[in-house]
Amino acid sequence: MISPAMSEIPAPEDALPAQGKTKRAALVLGALGIVFGDIGTSPLYALRECFAPERGMTTSAENVLGVVSLLFWTLSLVVCVKYLIFVLRADNKGEGGILALVSLVGTRIREANKAKAAGLMAALAILGAALLYSDGIITPSISVLSAVEGLEILAPGLKTWVAPIAIVILFCLFPLQSKGTAGVARLFGPLLAFWFVVIGLLGLSSVIARPAILQALSPVWAVRLILREGPLSFGILGSVFLAMTGAEVLYADLGHFGPKPIREAWFSLVYPALFLNYMGQGAFLLGHPGEVENLFYRLAPSWATIPLVVLATAATVIASQAVISGSFSLASQSVQLGYWPRIEVRHTSKDRIGQVYVPFINAFLMVGTIGLVLIFKESGRLANAYGIAVSATMLITTCLMIYVATHIWKVKPLAVLPFALVFLVIDTGFFVSNATKIVSGGWIVVALALVFFLLMKTWQDGRALFRKRMQVFRVEPRIFADSLALEPPLRVPGSAVFLTGDPNGVPKALLHNLKHNRVLHELTVIASIKNVEQPFMDEAARVRKAELSPGLWHLVIDYGFSETPDIPAALAKAKVPGLDPMRTAYFVGRESLALRKKGGGMAFWRKRLFDFMFENALDATAFFHLPPNNVIEIGSQTVL
Numbered sequence: 001m002i003s004p005a006m007s008e009i010p011a012p013e014d015a016l017p018a019q020g021k022t023k024r025a026a027l028v029l030g031a032l033g034i035v036f037g038d039i040g041t042s043p044l045y046a047l048r049e050c051f052a053p054e055r056g057m058t059t060s061a062e063n064v065l066g067v068v069s070l071l072f073w074t075l076s077l078v079v080c081v082k083y084l085i086f087v088l089r090a091d092n093k094g095e096g097g098i099l100a101l102v103s104l105v106g107t108r109i110r111e112a113n114k115a116k117a118a119g120l121m122a123a124l125a126i127l128g129a130a131l132l133y134s135d136g137i138i139t140p141s142i143s144v145l146s147a148v149e150g151l152e153i154l155a156p157g158l159k160t161w162v163a164p165i166a167i168v169i170l171f172c173l174f175p176l177q178s179k180g181t182a183g184v185a186r187l188f189g190p191l192l193a194f195w196f197v198v199i200g201l202l203g204l205s206s207v208i209a210r211p212a213i214l215q216a217l218s219p220v221w222a223v224r225l226i227l228r229e230g231p232l233s234f235g236i237l238g239s240v241f242l243a244m245t246g247a248e249v250l251y252a253d254l255g256h257f258g259p260k261p262i263r264e265a266w267f268s269l270v271y272p273a274l275f276l277n278y279m280g281q282g283a284f285l286l287g288h289p290g291e292v293e294n295l296f297y298r299l300a301p302s303w304a305t306i307p308l309v310v311l312a313t314a315a316t317v318i319a320s321q322a323v324i325s326g327s328f329s330l331a332s333q334s335v336q337l338g339y340w341p342r343i344e345v346r347h348t349s350k351d352r353i354g355q356v357y358v359p360f361i362n363a364f365l366m367v368g369t370i371g372l373v374l375i376f377k378e379s380g381r382l383a384n385a386y387g388i389a390v391s392a393t394m395l396i397t398t399c400l401m402i403y404v405a406t407h408i409w410k411v412k413p414l415a416v417l418p419f420a421l422v423f424l425v426i427d428t429g430f431f432v433s434n435a436t437k438i439v440s441g442g443w444i445v446v447a448l449a450l451v452f453f454l455l456m457k458t459w460q461d462g463r464a465l466f467r468k469r470m471q472v473f474r475v476e477p478r479i480f481a482d483s484l485a486l487e488p489p490l491r492v493p494g495s496a497v498f499l500t501g502d503p504n505g506v507p508k509a510l511l512h513n514l515k516h517n518r519v520l521h522e523l524t525v526i527a528s529i530k531n532v533e534q535p536f537m538d539e540a541a542r543v544r545k546a547e548l549s550p551g552l553w554h555l556v557i558d559y560g561f562s563e564t565p566d567i568p569a570a571l572a573k574a575k576v577p578g579l580d581p582m583r584t585a586y587f588v589g590r591e592s593l594a595l596r597k598k599g600g601g602m603a604f605w606r607k608r609l610f611d612f613m614f615e616n617a618l619d620a621t622a623f624f625h626l627p628p629n630n631v632i633e634i635g636s637q638t639v640l
Helices: 021-034 046-050 061-089 098-111 115-148 156-173 175-179 182-209 211-217 219-244 247-252 259-287 302-336 359-376 379-385 388-408 413-435 443-473 477-486 508-517 567-574 604-616
Strands: 490-500 519-531 543-549 552-559 585-594 631-639
Touching (some): 021 182, 046 259, 115 302, 115 359, 156 175, 219 388, 359 379, 519 567
Parallel strands (some): 490 585
16 A cells, blocks of 8 residues: 655665665654554554453453553564564565555466466455455544544543544545645654654653553563453453554555665654553553543643644544555555456656545545544444454465465475464454454444455456456457458558557457458557556566557557556657657547346346446546547447
């Protein structure tokens, strides 16, 4: 996923062979503002929720030490060890994230000609994307709500105003997405750095007052808690997991910064600040066992409550911004990988391709987040729905990492086994504990993820069925060129580009044009657009071209899943003799579907759903950045 300020940050460290201390510091500061917003605002609610009344946990000293120990060791094992040491090494041409990882594994599986395993990888990619979409709705809601709830300490009567204020903040946040974040991106890093310093100092002062909390550094307390509570510990684990909900972002933003700046930002500031704050909250509970509500804000003196609420609100808005922008990037990648119909993707920066805005996703997230605030009204209630999506994604990541270690890195299975067992147990435990939240609100996240999974799976299966039907009409470019030599058609002046998504077939638009008009342009280009399972293509290798016969060229244009196709720009760099991309005619097919009620490998209702998505997909002219006045559409019908 691409975070909000990609166009405002320096290139990743690996792309800066001679970077100095200034550039390195900028990368670390950028990582603070973009990568760690979600996990960095978890102290607002994570530890508090462990002692929520419905958990049935008393705030005895033994329980406090056990929960804080469990939280500390989970942060250390999951984030420090799993993600920062192992997962960040599994990059796909420098990119990270669930789609990048699935594409990396899927490519290797397809090379081994394992069709069933390749199908499973595609399903995992769709599931991971669906889960992250649902997480993109819930994160802004709980983050902003938990920040605004600090006002209740000043005046309990303000409780009724928390939800309306949160809605106003969210309502203002989403319309701003279309403007991009270039203007405020420079503030993200410094503001989040200040946030981490503040929460670290708040926690330190509380730890100094009650150093007994440092006993929680021993994992014995965590083990005792789990053994003592038995089945009830699953509910506690579900709350502890709230502190890890931003861990996947560490991997998703790998391509923006490189692994070293992310690790430096974490170990130099984020991890110490989170450690001190959670320890500080635990220390406060040791001395004030009855004051769990708004636990985070109780670490601050009364005069600092309003400034802290303002700072927390700003931090949660930044965290929300990262998740929202990440959803935009996820949507763009899903389109390129064939999991979603063509949708409008706008670039909000003229200089860099990293910043994108997707109106459809923005509207969906806005309605979803505001709807959740209206339904749940309190962050504590919303926490019951939080964590299911991310815990499932983290479990998928662990399973894929086992494959990467054994099949790509070629590590011996016996060496992988201990780490695999540890993290499978941890991730499975967290997933099961979060699954217990389904009846108390988590059903919303599951329902949203299932809706997205159904839509994306239907689109993928429908495209496969469509391609199968189109193969009946396939004519290979070389055979087509040979047939023209036997019966040369009338050649008319000018140049024409015929677009297709099949690199091994002649576009139906070209066949229809030749059949009905009986002419061929003096310069005819078959442009096959191919999406590859890597994030970016080297410009020098993007276009492969071959002259099939005089005046007839075949171009295969490759695009990575993090790129947006621009056909005229690719044609200009291809340098086909006599071709001016801005003065040529572009022929695109306009397909309509005729649906059969039986047969075809898809239920009829799914065919109708696919047809609806097919008809409402963004037209090729806009998606491929073709000059509108130069586009000619040729219609045809395909039976599904």
